[in-house]
Amino acid sequence: EVQLVESGGGLVKPGGSLRLSCAASGFSFNDYIMNWVRQAPGKGLEWVASISWDGEYISYADSVKGRLTISRDNAKNSLFLSINSLRAEDTATYYCVRVVGSGRYILDHWGQGTLLTVSS
Amino acid sequence: AIQMTQSSSSLSASIGDRVTIPCRASQDIDRALSWYQQRPGTAPKLLIFAASHLHSGVPSRFSGSGSGTDFTLTISGLQPEDFATYFCLQTSDYPLSFGGGTTVEIK
Numbered sequence: 001e002v003q004l005v006e007s008g009g010g011l012v013k014p015g016g017s018l019r020l021s022c023a024a025s026g027f028s029f030n031d032y033i034m035n036w037v038r039q040a041p042g043k044g045l046e047w048v049a050s051i052s053w054d055g056e057y058i059s060y061a062d063s064v065k066g067r068l069t070i071s072r073d074n075a076k077n078s079l080f081l082s083i084n085s086l087r088a089e090d091t092a093t094y095y096c097v098r099v100v101g102s103g104r105y106i107l108d109h110w111g112q113g114t115l116l117t118v119s120s
Numbered sequence: 121a122i123q124m125t126q127s128s129s130s131l132s133a134s135i136g137d138r139v140t141i142p143c144r145a146s147q148d149i150d151r152a153l154s155w156y157q158q159r160p161g162t163a164p165k166l167l168i169f170a171a172s173h174l175h176s177g178v179p180s181r182f183s184g185s186g187s188g189t190d191f192t193l194t195i196s197g198l199q200p201e202d203f204a205t206y207f208c209l210q211t212s213d214y215p216l217s218f219g220g221g222t223t224v225e226i227k
Binding site for chain 2: 035044045046047050059060061062095101104105106107108109110111112113
């Protein structure tokens with residue numbers, strides 16, 4: 001069974017930094033593109049970042065470029081998202097999402113999410 | 121960047137109704153469009169990929185159509201568990217972009 005389990009969220013002060021983690025199991029993690037998607041409380045979904053299977057190709061949303069870093073450790077079946085200079089608008093549930101599809105790009109499995117609250 | 125628009129933020133329907141949810145892309149995305157269902161407090165679930173392909177395990181009352189810029193999610197015979205929020209997502213190009221969501225409420 002595919003499982004994606006996020007962790008690392010919590011209450012952080014504006015200007016601070018943290019790293020979110022996603023532990024993957026039930027599939028061959030190093031074969032898949034992975035994404036982070038976030039959702040502010042009561043709002044819609046926002047794509048944040050994507051990383052290729054080998055970490056060679058990375059894309060970011062313009063709204064977060066320069067403050068967020070997506071990375072992965074295939075040996076540990078783990079995905080990460082580091083965020084610095086945290087702002088109130090970064091408050092959201094952050095989802096780790098797998099991508100499948102040869103010739104297609106399908107976000108198929110989502111973790112349960114980890115909530116990050118940025119507040120003083 | 122490609123903008124995705126779901127013109128209705130909410131709609132009311134009754135059990136057994138046929139519901140259609142539109143989604144429009146700001147430019148041609150061919151068929152690179154997925155639909156997700158999200159119930160309160162839970163992660164989104166994939167329903168439809170490549171505009172019209174039903175994801176494994178999704179009931180056949182869900183269907184998708186469209187290509188280019190205009191897409192539709194149809195629920196034929198609304199069930200109690202279908203009251204939720206539905207999002208479209210374009211995967212034609214980075215940055216990926218979601219529609220704002222349409223909440224299906226009980227009439």
